[in-house]
Amino acid sequence: xxxxxxxxxxxxxxxxGASIDHYQPEQVHxxxxxxxxxxxxxxxxxxxxxxxxxxSPLPGPPLFNLTAYGETTLxxxxxxxxxxxxxxxxxxxxxxxxxxxxxxxGSSLGWSPxxxxxALRNDPSWGPHLAVFGDMGNENAKSLSRLQKxxxxxxxxxxxxxxxxxxxxxxDNAQVGDEFMRxxxxxxxxxxxxxxxxxxxxxxxxxxxxxxxxxxxDTEGLWYSxxxxxxxxxxxxxxxxxxxxxxxxxxAKQFNWLQRDLQATSKARRSExxxxxxxxxxxxxxxNFNSDDxxxxxxxxxxxxxxxxxxxxxxxYKYGVDLEIWAHEHSFERLWPVYNRRVYNGSIDAPxxxxxxxxxxxxxxxxxxxxxxxxxxxxxxxxxxxxEDYGYTRIHxxxxxxxxxxxxxxxxxxxIVDDIWLIKDKS
Ligand SMILES: *[C@@H]1O[C@H](CO)[C@@H](O)[C@H](O)[C@H]1NC(C)=O
Ligand SMILES: *[C@@H]1O[C@H](CO)[C@@H](O)[C@H](O)[C@H]1NC(C)=O
Ligand SMILES: *[C@@H]1O[C@H](CO)[C@@H](O)[C@H](O)[C@H]1NC(C)=O
Ligand SMILES: *[C@@H]1O[C@H](CO)[C@@H](O)[C@H](O)[C@H]1NC(C)=O
Ligand SMILES: *[C@@H]1O[C@H](CO)[C@@H](O)[C@H](O)[C@H]1NC(C)=O
Numbered sequence: 001x002x003x004x005x006x007x008x009x010x011x012x013x014x015x016x017g018a019s020i021d022h023y024q025p026e027q028v029h030x031x032x033x034x035x036x037x038x039x040x041x042x043x044x045x046x047x048x049x050x051x052x053x054x055x056s057p058l059p060g061p062p063l064f065n066l067t068a069y070g071e072t073t074l075x076x077x078x079x080x081x082x083x084x085x086x087x088x089x090x091x092x093x094x095x096x097x098x099x100x101x102x103x104x105x106g107s108s109l110g111w112s113p114x115x116x117x118x119a120l121r122n123d124p125s126w127g128p129h130l131a132v133f134g135d136m137g138n139e140n141a142k143s144l145s146r147l148q149k150x151x152x153x154x155x156x157x158x159x160x161x162x163x164x165x166x167x168x169x170x171x172d173n174a175q176v177g178d179e180f181m182r183x184x185x186x187x188x189x190x191x192x193x194x195x196x197x198x199x200x201x202x203x204x205x206x207x208x209x210x211x212x213x214x215x216x217x218d219t220e221g222l223w224y225s226x227x228x229x230x231x232x233x234x235x236x237x238x239x240x241x242x243x244x245x246x247x248x249x250x251x252a253k254q255f256n257w258l259q260r261d262l263q264a265t266s267k268a269r270r271s272e273x274x275x276x277x278x279x280x281x282x283x284x285x286x287x288n289f290n291s292d293d294x295x296x297x298x299x300x301x302x303x304x305x306x307x308x309x310x311x312x313x314x315x316x317y318k319y320g321v322d323l324e325i326w327a328h329e330h331s332f333e334r335l336w337p338v339y340n341r342r343v344y345n346g347s348i349d350a351p352x353x354x355x356x357x358x359x360x361x362x363x364x365x366x367x368x369x370x371x372x373x374x375x376x377x378x379x380x381x382x383x384x385x386x387x388e389d390y391g392y393t394r395i396h397x398x399x400x401x402x403x404x405x406x407x408x409x410x411x412x413x414x415x416i417v418d419d420i421w422l423i424k425d426k427s
Contacts, residue, residue: 022046025088025105025112027181027212029188032158033091034216034226036122039192040091041070041105042214043112044181048072051088054111055103062102062114068092075211077174078204085178089214095119115189120157120228124273127399128229129155133366133392134162134198134281134327138180142367142390142410148186155394156191158228162327163198163238163281167368169208177208195221196235198281198328205246206239223254225261230400231275232265234258238282241300241310242293255310262319274400274424276321283326283362284313285335287383289376294329294362297341313339316358323403323422325393327364330373332387332407334418335360343382346423351384353423361405363393385418401425 027044041053051072054064070090077083090105100118104111120128131147150156169177187193194215201209206222215221215235223236236258240250265276284302286294293299304311316324317339336343337355344356352359365372367390375386389411396404407418 020046023049023106023109025110026185027178028105028112028115028185029181029213030117030190030192031194031214032120032192032216032226032228033214034224035093037095037097037119038091038093039095039117039119040089040214041103042212043088043105044178044212045086045088046084048074048086049088049109050107051090051105052107053090053092053103053105055092055101057096058100058102058116064102064104066092073211075207077170077177078207079170079173081173083173083175085174087211097121097123117190118154118157120192122227124227124230124400126229128157128231128397130158130160130228130395130397131156131392132160132162132279132325132395133363135164135330135364135368135370136161136366137165137167137368137370138176138183139167139369140367140371141183143392143408144183144187144367146408146410146414147392151187151190158192158194159187160233160235160279160325161193161195162279162325162363163196164200164327164364164368165195165198165209166200167370168200168203169212170203174208177212181212194226194233194235196280197222197237197239199239199242202239202243222250223257227273229397230273231277231397232269232273234261234276234278236278236280238280238301241305242282251305251310255312255315258312258315262315262321266319275323275397275403276319277323277325277397278316278321279325281326282328283333283360284324285338285341285360285382286329286333286362287376287378287380287386288329288331288333288373290373292329294326295376321358322424323405324358324360326360326362329362330365330368330370331362331375332365332385332389332391332393332418333362333375333383334385334405334407334420335382336384338382341382350423352420354426355422355424359422361393363407365390366392367410387417389417391417
């Protein structure tokens, strides 16, 4: 008689969320602040605690004798249960570039397991390795185990997740978001996990996206830029063009910021860090078999709002953006250098050597519950390679003249199914 009763009580208490203390840090992840020699640790608890990180250099025993303090923010999800969680953010500063550190996060109420990271270098003369993908969910996260293993093998300096997380983070009163953030911890607690918003983050004005991640700048991760080795990386939101209900002024605000950021990269800075790479969720071009924006002749992300305002293709072409990374379509597509639907190969023999227009890569097949997106059987002149496999992209910004882009197929057991060098050896 008693057992079912006690069980029932504990269920009721659980549902009410009463009397269970949750001090133990979870969902630990790193991000780069954009400020040299620093890194931010973000994590979640369900009871209030202070926010601290203790860390120390490796090798040697973990001494944890360096301490950094940060902020605890209450996040109330927009769902019917109005679930509460505490987001903790601590920035570690004055790190020694390339130095490995061990850390744990939490407070005197409880510490996380120990994790480690390598402080990013700030100078342009190294060759960072990135894993890049979009559209990875809680369910059917095909590429995740390979990414976890390769991260632990020290293959990457940072991850770029090009929008669409968890499917969706707000689902089931944001419990899907919690579980997704736990799933990626074995990647994201070791290397900076850099993001941009996708359409699946839309709920409650992108609140799960804005609150769970910590990106550079003051836009809660909607748009920002940072330097990594010889590259300047710009992350922005294509979603401001599609959810005007959250503020039409955001389109102009972002566009003006993009313009200013690109202006600032010209000349002197460009000789230091010659590569400009953009990342955002919805592509300008695609050949998938659907009616998405990118399948339109004049896609919004390419030609702007009706009337041609805030058109991004002209802007990126004008400032000589080198590589544009997209997702949204659950497949891999590489384009020849393209502007205004015309191909601008470097030459016929070497299309990616000194290309005369930006190169686009769409990599949205990391794996989610919506499966893959097939391609339209028609050939387009600007489309070079199309792969309908689960997988992700490796980008090695080798130096000031060479970028290596490889596509990994998870379906084909980690095979490299596409491989190009983007070369820029004259300006
Ligand atoms: C941490 O401990 C090591 C070994 O005792 C010591 O060399 C180092 O100075 C300490 N660092 C700080 C900031 O206390
Ligand atoms: C949505 O969030 C943005 C900040 O990301 C804010 O500027 C805007 O006013 C919000 N819109 C609404 C309708 O709450
Ligand atoms: C696309 O835009 C161009 C330039 O404004 C216009 O000439 C063309 O008719 C448009 N095409 C379609 C299919 O809307
Ligand atoms: C661009 O280069 C590729 C590879 O050499 C070639 O197949 C394609 O026809 C070229 N396109 C144009 C418009 O020159
Ligand atoms: C840049 O990287 C490429 C590919 O690894 C290499 O061939 C080239 O020599 C490098 N350039 C410099 C200046 O190191």
